[in-house]
Amino acid sequence: MRKPELASAIAEQTELTREKASEVITAFTDQISAAAARGEDVSLIGFGTFGVRSREARSGRNPQTGAAIQIPASRSVGFKAGKSLKDAIR
Template sequence: MRKPELAAAIADRTDLTRDKASEIITAITDQISAAAARGEDITLIGFGTFSIREREARDGRNPQTGAPIRISASKTVGFKAGKALKDAFR
């Protein structure tokens, strides 16, 4: 499901227009991104938790040449599904 499809589904379930639903989705994703940039965890009870995970530097290989390379440390966003989400597809 892509953002326009999600906005349409939300509009169908509420009294909102598709444009208004899309604005709300954008506002939510902007706030999640801003909180993640600040290093905060974002917990949506019943859905899941977004958290910042740190990856340590490691050795890897160039897939084209097989030459060893050094992959630098980085941060990424992880997601852990909540119980209600897990139960939805069991």
């Protein structure tokens, strides 16, 4: 499901216009992005938690040449599903 399809489904369920539902989705994702940039977790009880994950620097290999390379430390966003979401997909 892509954003326009999600906006349409939300619009039907909430009696909002598709445009307003799309604005709500954009505001929601903007707030999650802003919280992640601050290093904060976003927990939606029953649905799941978006959190920042850190990876340490490590060594690896270039798959084309086999040469050893140093992979720098990085941060990314992860998602851990909540109980209700897990139960919904079983």
